Amino acid sequence: MPDFGTLVYLDIRDMWLNEARDFTPWLKDNIDKLGEVIGIDLEVIQSEADVGDFSLDLLAKDLGTGQNVIIENQLENTDHDHLGKLLTYAAGFEASVIIWISKSIRDEHRQTLEWLNERTDVATQFFGITIEVFKIDNSRPAFKFVPVVFPNDWQRINKQRSINNLTPRAEEYRIYFQRLIDVLREDYNFTRARIGQPQGWYTFPSGIVGILYGTSFARNNRVRVELFIDFGDIEQNKIFFDSLLNNRQQIETEFGSALSWERLDEKRSSRVALYREGSIDTTTENLSEIQQWSIDNLIKFKRVFSPYISRRNNN
Numbered sequence: 001m002p003d004f005g006t007l008v009y010l011d012i013r014d015m016w017l018n019e020a021r022d023f024t025p026w027l028k029d030n031i032d033k034l035g036e037v038i039g040i041d042l043e044v045i046q047s048e049a050d051v052g053d054f055s056l057d058l059l060a061k062d063l064g065t066g067q068n069v070i071i072e073n074q075l076e077n078t079d080h081d082h083l084g085k086l087l088t089y090a091a092g093f094e095a096s097v098i099i100w101i102s103k104s105i106r107d108e109h110r111q112t113l114e115w116l117n118e119r120t121d122v123a124t125q126f127f128g129i130t131i132e133v134f135k136i137d138n139s140r141p142a143f144k145f146v147p148v149v150f151p152n153d154w155q156r157i158n159k160q161r162s163i164n165n166l167t168p169r170a171e172e173y174r175i176y177f178q179r180l181i182d183v184l185r186e187d188y189n190f191t192r193a194r195i196g197q198p199q200g201w202y203t204f205p206s207g208i209v210g211i212l213y214g215t216s217f218a219r220n221n222r223v224r225v226e227l228f229i230d231f232g233d234i235e236q237n238k239i240f241f242d243s244l245l246n247n248r249q250q251i252e253t254e255f256g257s258a259l260s261w262e263r264l265d266e267k268r269s270s271r272v273a274l275y276r277e278g279s280i281d282t283t284t285e286n287l288s289e290i291q292q293w294s295i296d297n298l299i300k301f302k303r304v305f306s307p308y309i310s311r312r313n314n315n
Contacts, residue, residue, distance in 0.1 A: 005137040005139075006136065006137055007134055007135075007136055008134060008135050008137075009133070010133040010134060010141055011133075012075055012103055012131060012132075013075055014133075015133050015141065015143075016075060019057075019073055019074070019075045020048070020057075023075060024047060024048075024058060025047070027057075027058065027071070027073065027101070028044050028047060028058060031043070031044050031060065032192065033145065034071075034099070034101075034129075035192040036192045037129070037145040037147060038097075038099070038127055038147065038150075038192075039192060039193065039195065040062050040063075040064065040069070040097065040192060040193060040194075041062070041063040041064055041191055041192050041193050041203075041204055042060045042061070042062065042063070042069060042192075042205075043060060043061045043205055043209055044058055044060045044209065045059045045061055045068075045209075046058075046059045047059075049093070051088060051089050051092035051093070052088070052092070054085055054088060054089070056070055056071075056072065056085075056089045056092075056093070057071055057072050057073045058070070058071040058073075059071075059093060062096065062097055063193075063203045063204060063205055063212065064193045064195070064197055064202060064203070065197055065199075066203075067095070067096035067097065068094060068095045068096060068097075069095060069096070069097040069099065070086070070090055070093055070097070070098055070099065071099045071101065072085060072086050072089065072099070072100050072101070073101045073102070074100075074101065074102035074103065075103055076102065076103050077102060077103055077104045077105075077106055078104070078106050078109040079106075083100075083109055086098060086100055090124075095124075096123050096124055096125065097124075097125050097127070098124070098125070098126045098127065099127045099129060100113070100127065100128050100129070101129045101131060101145075102128075102130060102131075103130065103131070104130055105128045105148045105149070109128065110128060110148060113126045113127075113128045113149040114149055117149070117152075125151040126149060126151070127149060127150060127151070128148045128149030128150075129145050129146065129147050129148065129149075130145075130146045130148055131143060131144070131145055131146070132144045166198050169280060169281075170198035170199075171198060172280050173196075173198050173200050173217075174196045174197060175196065176196070176280060176287060177197060177199075177202050178195070178196030179196075179291060180196075180202070180215070180291050180295060181193045181194070181196060183291075183295055184204070184298065188295075188299060190204060190298065190299065191204050200216055200217040200280065201214060201215070201216035201217070202214065202215055202216070203228065204298070206227075206302070206305075206306070206309055207306075207309070207310075208312070210229065210230055210231035210232065210236075210237075211227065211228070211231075211240075211309055212227075212228045212230075213225075213226070213227060213228070213298055213301050213302060214226050214228050215294040215297075215298060217278070217279060217280055218275070221277060221278070221279050222275045222276065222277060222278065223275065223276050223277070223278040223279075223293070223294065224273050224275050225273065225274050225294055225297040225298055225301060226271045226272065226273040226274070226301075227244075227271060227272045227273075227305050228269065228271050229241055229269060229270045229271060230268060232268075233268075234268045237268060237269055237270050238263065238265075238270060240312060241261075241263055241270035242263075243308075243312070244261075244272060244308060245261055247308065248261065251272075251304060251305070251308070254304045255304045257274070259272050259273065259274055260272070260274065260275060272305075274297055274301075276290070278290045
């Protein structure tokens with residue numbers, strides 16, 4: 001017979017005594033775990049971001065769309081005050097994803113978030129999420145994010161098609177990237193993203209804010225896989241790019257081919273890229289080949305560049 005242990009739920013206040021000093025910094029460091037639950041690659045932009053007289057707990061970015069994400073935390077049950085702040089922050093940052101994390105979501109607030117999901121435009125999504133902490137017998141504590149209010153992705157995709165009247169090309173992009181992120185997520189644990197977007201590009205986190213992996217349909221009938229650098233400061237971007245360039249021979253040897261080193265002095269950002277011919281306007285067979293090429297090289301970019309990225313983070 002199985003010998004089961006006893007599941008014991010803990011008070012989250014015993015884990016994080018203070019929301020601002022303890023929970024928000026912890027969530028910032030574990031933002032990938034939240035992203036995994038809601039199916040989005042998240043990157044934190046700022047903690048305690050000001051909106052008038054109020055401060056949003058975490059301002060983040062959805063790497064799949066480039067849109068703002070706001071995250072408001074409560075270590076207690078939801079209340080009207082935080083609901084009002086949530087909507088204020090959503091408007092102030094023109095957020096596409098609004099996340100409310102709490103100990104428990106009161107029924108009237110659950111109904112409000114569900115109503116907002118039904119009535120707002122297709123680009124806006126509301127999440128109500130609780131956090132649980134538990135252990136089995138005398139084990140170490142574990143945590144779990146539990147979605148209570150969660151947009152219906154299938155309905156939103158179909159709603160987006162009908163309301164926005166996607167062009168055939170936009171729909172082709174959506175289908176292409178849906179398959180690509182599904183493989184990256186399910187076979188390689190490369191991304192948390194779950195919904196393909198009707199756009200010609202997709203970016204993925206490196207683990208360091210300001211450095212992204214990406215793939216896109218570029219100009220002149222080309223497909224690109226890249227390491228994209230933008231810390232928000234041109235000097236930092238060029239310094240890091242130059243540090244990579246100094247290791248060009250070793251990097252290209254590890255990668256197995258020459259790369260395109262694009263300092264982009266006329267721009268703030270920089271990139272290291274690999275190109276091939278191709279466009280979305282091709283046969284299904286060729287698109288499958290392009291897709292596999294993109295996946296293989298995204299995996300290779302991460303394998304080769306991760307040590308150099310980690311080295312910068314540790315300096």
